[in-house]
Amino acid sequence: MILAVASGKGGTGKTTVSVNLARMLGANVQLLDCDVEEPNAHLFLRAEPNAQTVVTIPVPQVDEGLCDGCGACAEFCEYHAIVCFGPTPLIFAEMCHGCGGCAMVCPHKAITETDKRIGMVETVQAQDITLIQGRLDIGVAMAPPLIRAVKARLQDGIPAILDAPPGTSCPVIATLRSSDFVVLVTEPTPFGLHDLKLAVEMVRELGIPFGVVVNRYGVGDNRVHAFCSEQQIPVLLEIPDDRRIAEACSRGELIVDALPEYRGLFQSLIDKTMHRQKVGIA
Amino acid sequence: MKIAFTTSGNELAAPLDTRFGRAPRFLIYDLEGETLELVNNQQNLNAAQGAGIQSAGTAARSGAQALVSGHCGPKAFRVLQAAGIRVFYSNTSTVAEALDAYRQGTLVESKTADVDGHWE
Incomplete structure (x- = not known):
């Protein structure tokens, strides 16, 4: 079971939901922080990385002796990473x-690939939770x-919670692909609703079952609920606008540890999502 | 010799667009023939990235040997250099004024980009 936690708007509580779900599960769970531009799930787990691996992508290099400047590579590249206006391409x-398309289309085999470092994958073990960020x-x-x-570190057979980046662009799509269920976290404000609509369109396009979590329930208005009911989207959970929750988060504490009265809320979200076969939410 | 000017208009009296990568079009002026043609650069307006590179490619394909614009970033500058296009910066308000300045020799050719890339 792979559960992805996403949102349109940033700062709605994706990480809060993800880390509390992971802890509440109370069994071996993989927590993937896919917000690689600013990973923050580790702040709630208080453990140091025990493994780090460098990640690279293959980028082209041109053998000027073989290149005749035909420009096939530049024509192929959708991202304008190669342009060709002189004797040899610029990269x-x-x-x-x-x-790797440029190397494939080059008729003279003048392009080879070399590794360019883009970042790290780190693993953190915190009791039952294996955090991969x-x-x-x-x-x-x-x-x-x-x-x-x-995501390539995901192990089959162990439940996984994916903390997605905000928005609806390529990094979010890369996170959501191949997940079994998506939780969209929003807040009951006009901004929250606006971006929720974008996120709903995205998840429908991907064809993944999904539901909504309303965070800071009590602020704003009821338009998020009205939208969900009109669109027949299940509202899986309402997290109250409770100052103590914000205080616990600001100290890097999990809600389910600091405020045990909320454990039931997160347990119900697990029942409706990770165990959803049992409760029949499609 | 042809010179490319960035503009949002379609005549010499039109404003000189200070943007290079996301200028809506190029006005290509032929100094000898005293004729002009317009080259569309709209494909870049909504490009997430690579607008400068693509814009430089469009300028190169236009046959221009010089470019007059407000600014130019590092990637676009590399492409323009590779294509053998000389780069001049101007802060005049219209294409015609920039052309006059070019003819009078008061525009100085730049050997570097004058603004940073968006991620640098």
Whole structure:
């Protein structure tokens, strides 16, 4: 079971939901921090990484002796990482997504690939929770290959919770692909609703079953609930707008540890999502 | 010789666009023939990234040997250099004024980009 926790708007509580679910599960669980531009789940687990691996992507290099400047590589590249206006192509490695297409289309076999470092994958063991997090290098603007490297560490047979980056762009898609269920965390504000609608469109396009968690329930208005009911989207959980929750989070504490009265809430979310076969949410 | 000017308009009196990568079009002026043509650069307006590189490619394909714009970033500059296009910066308000300045020789050719890339 792979559960992804996403949102349109940032700062709605994806990590809060992810880490509390992981702890509440009370069994071996893999927690993947896929927000590789600013991983923060580790702040709640208080453990040091016990393994680090460098992640690279293949970027092209041109053998000028073999290149005749035909420009087939530049024509192929969707990301303008290669342009060809002189005797040999210019390469912008920071634009390259590492697909390898340029080397394949080169009629003179003048392009080979070399590894370019983009970041690290780190593993943190905190009791039952195995946290696997990506950490994109500063100055690198290429999150999806690192997210795929984080997900490549997933082990079959152990439940997994994926903490997604905010938004609806490529890094989020890279995170959500191949997950079994998506929880969309939002807040009951106009901004929360606006971005929730974008996130709903995205998840529907991906064809993954999903439901909504409303965080800071009590602020704002009821338009998120109205939208969900009109669209027949299950509201799986409402987390109250409780100052003590914010205080616990600001100290790096888990809600289920600091405020045990909320354990039932997170347990119900596990029942409705990770164990959803049993309760029949499609 | 042809010179490319970045602009949002379609005549010499039109404003000189200070952006290079996301300028809506190029006005290509032929100094000898005193004729102009317009080259669309709209494909870049919504590009997430690589607008400067693509824009430089468009300028190169236009046959221009010089470019006059407000600014140019490092990636675009590398492409323009590879394509043998000389780069001039101008802060005049219209294409016509920039052209006059070029003719009078008051525009200085730049050997570097004058702004950082968006991620640098």
